[in-house]
Amino acid sequence: MPDWINILIRSLVSFAAMFLFAKVIGKRQLSQISFFEYIVGIAIGDMAAIIADNIDGPIYHGLLTMFVYTVLPLFLSWLALKSKGARDFFEGKARVLIQDGKILEDNLKKERMSTDELLEHLRTRNAFKVADVEFALMEPSGSVNVLLKSENQPMTAKKMGWQVAPEVAPQTVIMDGNIIDESLATLGFNRAWLKGELQKQGVAIENVYLGQVDANGALYLDLFDDLVKVPEPQNLKLTYITLKKSQADLELYALSVEDEQVKKAYEREAKQLQKTIEQLKPLLTR
Template structure:
């Protein structure tokens, strides 16, 4: 038997032995990965390191070994798609950890999962009380899926008997100050309408907008280039308007407090002038 044949046989044995070990280790140790990702990642990584430093072994043997570790899992995954039994044999089945609010201790032991580790999974799902859980399942990739009790699940429009409009994919309509007219028109809106929306949020033109996104309800998210400066300008204009209103209120108070008819009329007159001033400035304050 030549050297390459020996590598092939040893590689095949290694693949299936690693699959067996991964199954025996349980889902807990392959969290966030499939069995294939777990064993292939470790094995190809080790072979790559050995290829770098193991100068006494022929490079062709290393390449054949890496090829085996890449191809066999691919073949097995194709076979799994056609065979439910093979899929369960290699990857296992989801394990129920909590059912009807009760912890299944045998299944915890089967997955080598402690109560502390189970609590970590629950807290990651924002659950701190076992009494909130209807069912908890450990998936094949080591993640734990949680089903809350019915009375603790969020209320939806369907539960309330309301019919809501179907949500469509949000569209980006402005990028780097450039209007994407096709996206805008596909949603049924005009350029003039969008300009009005971005102006409301502090822009003077499309060129001031770094990014704008519109959803199917017509809500527009706008991110400006110089947003800090724009916010400061808006605050300054609001402060001017507030000062004018405060001055007007003071004039009205003075007119009520004084007994001098001429002064009273003067205060009222200037107070009305403040109204005209605010009306004249309204366009400036909205810019």
Template sequence: MPNWVEIIIRSVTLLLVLFVLSKGLGKKSLAQMTAFESMVMIVIGGIVALNTVNPATPIVYGLTALAVWFMIPYIAVFIAMKSKRFRNVTQGKGTVLIQNGKIMEDNLKKERVSTDDLLSKLRNNQIFTAADVEFAVIEPNGDVNVLPQKQHQPVTPSILGINVSPVKEPQTVIMDGKVLLEPLANASLNPNWLETELEKMNVSIENVFLGQVDSDGQLTVDLFDDQLSVPSPTEKPLLLATMKKCQADLEMFALETENEQSKTLYQTNSERLQQAISKLKPYVNE
């Protein structure tokens, strides 16, 4: 067999093996790997390269070496899940860079982080003044997580005392002009409902690049033709408007009737509906 043919066969074989092994090592990107994991990946890459371009070495040797170097991190991860001390050795642990608004210079030197590096990582967290930081820690993979001081944290609805509706994961029900039945079922909907909603928008499924349903059952679509526009969902505004109309009708009935019992009934239900509108308004008027 010519050497070039053998190199092609070795390359394809080792590539497939390496792909399978990398799936077994998890979904971490290179930037998220610890020093130990990066070292293992470098060695595995070297094994693949050497066994690819050296036909004199039996490929079984390369496969054996790959199996050994795959088992090393696999076993290390298993042990690390059971032992924090072992995990600290192989994966490292976080180091505090800023505490109570004070930069820990000794820890910066320990982690080989310069002042410029620290400021750059703070800017990545949308913080431009070190004095605004309450706490910052560098993780084993090099990421810096920051807790801003209370007065510099973003305002949330809970701080303002505002009730907001819970939000679930949107379901992608149309992709590249094709209906995805599983996400549609996850949203407790069916193709007939989808066709009806698209008819309201005067849009056909074939023209939809992406269609998503939110937790409120509202469908939003993006079309292949960027020049065309589609109306925004109106379910929640229509619901609020209908409730307000019903409440106004009850008030009108209470004013028009001369029967005291009916007047009291209309007024009571009008007040109850107004209370319901007040409670639902944050959820439907977003």
């Protein structure tokens, strides 16, 4: 057999074996890999190259070595799951770099991290001043997680005591000018409803690059022509305005009538509607 054919066959076999062993090791080879797994991945890749190039030795010798390097990390991962001591030994422990706003220089030295590197890690977490950081921790994977001080953390609806609607993934109902009926059915809508919404915005279906419907039934459109801007749906805001107008009308009726019973009834309904508006406001004005 010519050498070039032998090399071609061995290359295909080693590539297939490397792909198979990488699948067996799992997705951790692609994300959140440990230093040990990183070394194993390099070793398996080198072995695959050696198998393809070393035409004098039996191919199964290299495949056996790749198999051993695949099974070993799987066994160590299983051992780490069963024992915290083994997990700390093989994967390492997290180390505190900043505590109570104070940099722990000794821990930086243990991680062989310079001040510039620490500042770089903080900037990737949108912390440009050390004084803004309450706590920073270096994970075994090498990433640094940061907890900002309370006064520097982003404001959230929970902190403000607001009630907000849960976020639901929008459904794509139009893609490349084509209607996706399955997504419409998931939302409980049909093509007639979609065409009616498009007519309200004065858009033809063939001009729509992407159309999505959120949990509130609002349709958002992106057109092929980037120069044309489609107005955002105002259904929720219009509902809020209508409720406010109705509440104001009830108060006006209460002032205009002379019958005390009718006046009290209008006032009572106005107060009840006001309470309802206050409860719905975070949902209608977001």
